[in-house]
Amino acid sequence: MSKTKTTVTITVNGDVYRLGVGNSAGDISPADTLAETLRERLLLTGTKISCDDGACGCCTVILNGKAVPSCTILTVECDGADIQTIEGLQNPRTGELDEVQQAFVDHSAFQCGYCTPGIIMASEALLQENPHPDEEEIKEALAGNYCRCISHYQVLEAVKQAAERRK
DSSP: OOOOOOEEEEEETTEEEEEEBSSSTTOBOTTOBHHHIIIIISOOTTSOOSSSSSSSOTTEEEETTEEEEGGGSBGGGGTTOEEEOGGGTSOTTTOOOOHHHHHHHHTTOOSSOSSHHHHHHHHHHHHHHOSSOOHHHHHHHTTTOOOSSSOHHHHHHHHHHHHHHTO
């Protein structure tokens, strides 16, 4: 018989959180997704929940260096993980946006903004792995992100600009 995990420790945007797992006040449920924990427990509401099925990319975060839809991962599966959310991109000392965020502003690569955090996080993961992607690599990296509002041309230009600024 396997022992049920009673705590989960995750690092989010550099801060370590030790979360109780169970049914007591303040605990996370074993059925809570990472998206739910980020939004409801840690109050990091930049991660959006839309389809809640991993199809739209709105809830994308960087988990151990990879862009993932956080609505498809249980928090209990993330014990020991390093997680970066949209809130973790801004420089904490100066308040300045990082290159990807600023490029999205410069190119007006958003409208309603609901899907934008997920697109930015997918772009950030791409640039961490491949600092100089070509247009096809950008399109492939963002294929899991869905937006009804914007022209993806502005998004492509924003990611290209961010890559150029990081050179």
